[in-house]
Amino acid sequence: MDQKTLDTKEIKTAPTPEPPSQAATKLVVSSSPHFLNNESVPKIMHNVVTALLPATAASVYFFGWRALLLIIVCVASCLLTEYAFQKKRNKPIKIYDGSAIITGMLLAMTLPAGFPIFGAVLGSVFAIGVGKQLFGGLGFNIFNPALLGRAFLMATYPVLTTTWVWPRTMEKAVDAVTAATPLAMAKFEGKLDVPLMDMILGNTAGSLGETSAIAIILGGLYLRYKGYINWKLPLGYLGTIAAFSAIFWLSDPTKYPSPLFHLFAGGAMLGAWFMVTDMVTSPVTSLGQWIFVIVAGILAVVIRLFGGLPEGVMYSILFMNAFVPLLNKHTRPKVFGEARAQKV
Amino acid sequence: MGHKTFSRGVHPSYYKELTSGKRVEAATLPKTVTIPLQQHAGAPCEPLVKKGDIVQEGQKIGDVKAFVSAPVHASISGKVKDIELAQHPGGFRSLSVIIEGDGTEKHWGPTGAPVDLSVLSGEAIRESVRDAGIVGMGGAAFPTSVKLAPPKGKAIEAVVLNGCECEPYLTADHRIMLEEPEKVVWGLRALMKATGASKGFIGIEENKPDAIEALRKAIGSSSDIQIIVLEAKYPQGAEKMLIVAALGRKVPVGKLPLDVGVVVNNVGTAAAIYEALNWGKPLIERIVTISGNGVKEPRNLKVRVGTSFEEVLSQCGGLVEGGEVEVLNGGPMMGIAQPTLAVPVIKGTSGITVIAASVIKSSVYDACIRCASCVSACPMGLMPYKLGDFGKNFRTADFKDWDGVSCIECGCCSYVCPAKRPLLQWIRLGKLKVRLEAQKAAAAK
Ligand code: SF4
Numbered sequence: 001m002d003q004k005t006l007d008t009k010e011i012k013t014a015p016t017p018e019p020p021s022q023a024a025t026k027l028v029v030s031s032s033p034h035f036l037n038n039e040s041v042p043k044i045m046h047n048v049v050t051a052l053l054p055a056t057a058a059s060v061y062f063f064g065w066r067a068l069l070l071i072i073v074c075v076a077s078c079l080l081t082e083y084a085f086q087k088k089r090n091k092p093i094k095i096y097d098g099s100a101i102i103t104g105m106l107l108a109m110t111l112p113a114g115f116p117i118f119g120a121v122l123g124s125v126f127a128i129g130v131g132k133q134l135f136g137g138l139g140f141n142i143f144n145p146a147l148l149g150r151a152f153l154m155a156t157y158p159v160l161t162t163t164w165v166w167p168r169t170m171e172k173a174v175d176a177v178t179a180a181t182p183l184a185m186a187k188f189e190g191k192l193d194v195p196l197m198d199m200i201l202g203n204t205a206g207s208l209g210e211t212s213a214i215a216i217i218l219g220g221l222y223l224r225y226k227g228y229i230n231w232k233l234p235l236g237y238l239g240t241i242a243a244f245s246a247i248f249w250l251s252d253p254t255k256y257p258s259p260l261f262h263l264f265a266g267g268a269m270l271g272a273w274f275m276v277t278d279m280v281t282s283p284v285t286s287l288g289q290w291i292f293v294i295v296a297g298i299l300a301v302v303i304r305l306f307g308g309l310p311e312g313v314m315y316s317i318l319f320m321n322a323f324v325p326l327l328n329k330h331t332r333p334k335v336f337g338e339a340r341a342q343k344v
Numbered sequence: 345m346g347h348k349t350f351s352r353g354v355h356p357s358y359y360k361e362l363t364s365g366k367r368v369e370a371a372t373l374p375k376t377v378t379i380p381l382q383q384h385a386g387a388p389c390e391p392l393v394k395k396g397d398i399v400q401e402g403q404k405i406g407d408v409k410a411f412v413s414a415p416v417h418a419s420i421s422g423k424v425k426d427i428e429l430a431q432h433p434g435g436f437r438s439l440s441v442i443i444e445g446d447g448t449e450k451h452w453g454p455t456g457a458p459v460d461l462s463v464l465s466g467e468a469i470r471e472s473v474r475d476a477g478i479v480g481m482g483g484a485a486f487p488t489s490v491k492l493a494p495p496k497g498k499a500i501e502a503v504v505l506n507g508c509e510c511e512p513y514l515t516a517d518h519r520i521m522l523e524e525p526e527k528v529v530w531g532l533r534a535l536m537k538a539t540g541a542s543k544g545f546i547g548i549e550e551n552k553p554d555a556i557e558a559l560r561k562a563i564g565s566s567s568d569i570q571i572i573v574l575e576a577k578y579p580q581g582a583e584k585m586l587i588v589a590a591l592g593r594k595v596p597v598g599k600l601p602l603d604v605g606v607v608v609n610n611v612g613t614a615a616a617i618y619e620a621l622n623w624g625k626p627l628i629e630r631i632v633t634i635s636g637n638g639v640k641e642p643r644n645l646k647v648r649v650g651t652s653f654e655e656v657l658s659q660c661g662g663l664v665e666g667g668e669v670e671v672l673n674g675g676p677m678m679g680i681a682q683p684t685l686a687v688p689v690i691k692g693t694s695g696i697t698v699i700a701a702s703v704i705k706s707s708v709y710d711a712c713i714r715c716a717s718c719v720s721a722c723p724m725g726l727m728p729y730k731l732g733d734f735g736k737n738f739r740t741a742d743f744k745d746w747d748g749v750s751c752i753e754c755g756c757c758s759y760v761c762p763a764k765r766p767l768l769q770w771i772r773l774g775k776l777k778v779r780l781e782a783q784k785a786a787a788a789k
């Protein structure tokens with residue numbers, strides 16, 4: 001910014017009737033506007049961290065201290081990786097802006113409670129290193145770093161990333177070692193009768209943040225209240241999932257799970273409130289946002305029902321991330337007073 | 345809520361309470377004034393006086409033949425001390441007439457009953473308006489007489505008075521509407537007569553209920569003028585935003601309000617027209633709001649054109665001591681920062697806003713996080729984050745392709761950006777580059 005600070009001798013003009021103290025006041029010249037609101041990138045990021053706290057607390061409640069350990073490890077490795085990259089590239093150290101904390105928390109949220117610590121570190125390094133810093137750091141990344149980290153772990157540890165454990169709160173005497181998520185049960189066992197209430201509260205097997213819908217919605221509402229997310233994104237995504245899955249459910253309720261099941265199972269809530277809404281990797285225009293959430297919502301359901309994996313939220317969002325620059329370019333709003341239709 | 349408005353825009357903190365309750369007071373008569381010969385958009389005036397001449401308050405001291413221009417007048421009686429280049433609040437240097445006052449003051453006031461508008465011809469009104477040097481007093485300072493003379497074939501249906509005053513801090517227009525509603529209404533009728541418009545509108549933001557009330561009373565039961573209450577939102581006072589909010593008409597890209605049959609004028613301009621036609625008083629004085637967190641006693645003052653900022657500020661307790669301040673000609677969203685206090689108040693100075701350190705922008709900014717705030721704030725429907733990058737990196741073709749030239753420089757985008765990116769500053773660069781290239785292309789032909 002060409003903000004020039006002029007020293008006092010330049011502002012002294014004709015002899016002034018004012019007391020000499022005025023000479024101590026410096027005139028600054030910058031271009032308009034001279035007035036900015038009090039938002040900042042760290043403020044937004046720290047609010048997202050706050051919004052993730054209920055989900056964090058819920059994961060600790062359901063999965064015990066092991067969950068907390070995973071979260072701490074992920075956050076710490078994300079911060080360290082960020083620091084190392086910024087240091088190495090002689091960039092200003094901005095690890096306190098909160099964005100790496102979010103990536104760490106979100107990555108942990110996508111892992112099962114029993115996930116090995118070393119794997120968590122690896123995933124974090126990949127998320128920040130490859131997912132964010134190699135693109136140029138915050139704001140330049142195309143993909144959501146946490147999701148990219150999770151996808152990387154999925155490829156590296158296909159078994160461990162899907163080795164779920166039952167929450168502490170569930171008394172499963174039999175088969176206590178590995179558990180199946182409601183989505184996996186629906187997909188591979190045709191079991192559609194997981195109590196909805198358990199899924200809403202979080203009393204099911206799954207990754208740390210996949211379980212308690214209530215805690216996530218609470219955080220999401222907090223962000224909405226603060227004005228950091230647009231209704232369109234989470235509700236459009238969830239709405240599409242519900243509407244699209246309803247088509248199948250209505251055609252054969254014994255074969256396909258209900259829309260409510262889809263909404264509360266797996267990562268739909270976490271994805272809708274914290275990943276679809278990631279500012280950097282979602283479109284900025286209204287139309288672009290609609291396209292983004294609708295296509296991603298349909299994809300998520302298609303993968304869940306017909307893909308080889310039980311969960312499709314992660315890939316649906318990552319896939320759409322890739323199209324964001326294109327969406328932004330081709331869905332520009334109509335310029336005020338422009339007769340032409342939208343430019344394509 | 346529920347009031348008419350335009351799409352997008354921002355809701356800054358207004359801080360109007362600092363001065364909105366304060367009556368307009370006369371500033372002390374300045375000993376010297378510096379009157380720039382260019383106080384309007386268009387061709388600068390030629391001086392009509394020379395060094396050593398004795399001038400009377402209200403005497404025309406500069407004029408030019410060009411169509412888009414307005415004469416300037418002496419704001420005090422005295423002797424022409426010099427005619428020289430002086431710093432102008434628009435950020436450049438302008439030839440200016442410097443007058444040393446003799447300490448006398450002329451009394452301006454009614455010379456009889458208010459002039460009967462029905463006997464005046466549109467042409468006569470237009471001439472008096474030009475003669476009095478009246479320009480848009482909201483800040484842009486476009487010569488009013490030019491607006492009143494639309495090109496052939498373009499009929500004007502409505503005159504809209506702009507009483508939005510959407511800039512934070514400023515209350516000059518608010519006070520005019522409140523204290524002199526009759527002048528405003530009379531001036532509006534004169535404008536309607538001059539343009540042949542049958543309808544008059546006054547757009548006011550809903551946060552000035554007392555002004556709305558005062559104008560309602562002044563209009564009485566007449567049906568030719570309608571008050572339109574608008575949502576308090578920035579930039580509601582931008583011409584295009586005002587017209588779409590008040591009348592639902594969108595001025596097409598690259599066109600003027602008169603292309604949709606509308607002329608917009610500031611409420612202060614209307615009051616000045618009243619004084620010109622009834623009192624024979626040219627535009628030598630205006631109401632200025634002096635406010636901001638960097639000035640000790642914010643006030644609304646009636647200031648003679650040509651009075652230095654320094655002198656005006658000293659009547660408001662002076663600047664806060666120590667630290668850094670920005671002294672602006674205008675409000676904080678669009679005002680121009682002054683490198684010195686030795687600049688004169690001009691016809692377009694609606695306010696002197698002083699922003700102190702705590703609010704001054706820092707010069708560091710973060711990477712764009714594509715939060716979409718700027719896109720949802722831009723009243724013109726542009727993509728400021730992209731335009732900023734194009735402007736900054738001199739990608740002029742892309743800048744044009746993304747409609748950068750449509751930017752009205754309202755500053756909403758920079759205002760909302762959490763990364764504190766100086767978007768508008770970069771967009772200005774982009775616009776400049778487009779202009780330069782167009783000039784080059786024209787010269788090559
Ligand atoms: S407001 Fe700033 S951070 Fe947000 S999209 Fe615009 S330029 Fe980027």
Ligand code: SF4
Pocket residue numbers: 721722723724725726727728731750751752753754755756757758767768771
């Ligand atoms: S791009 Fe121009 S018109 Fe749009 S918000 Fe920024 S300054 Fe205002």
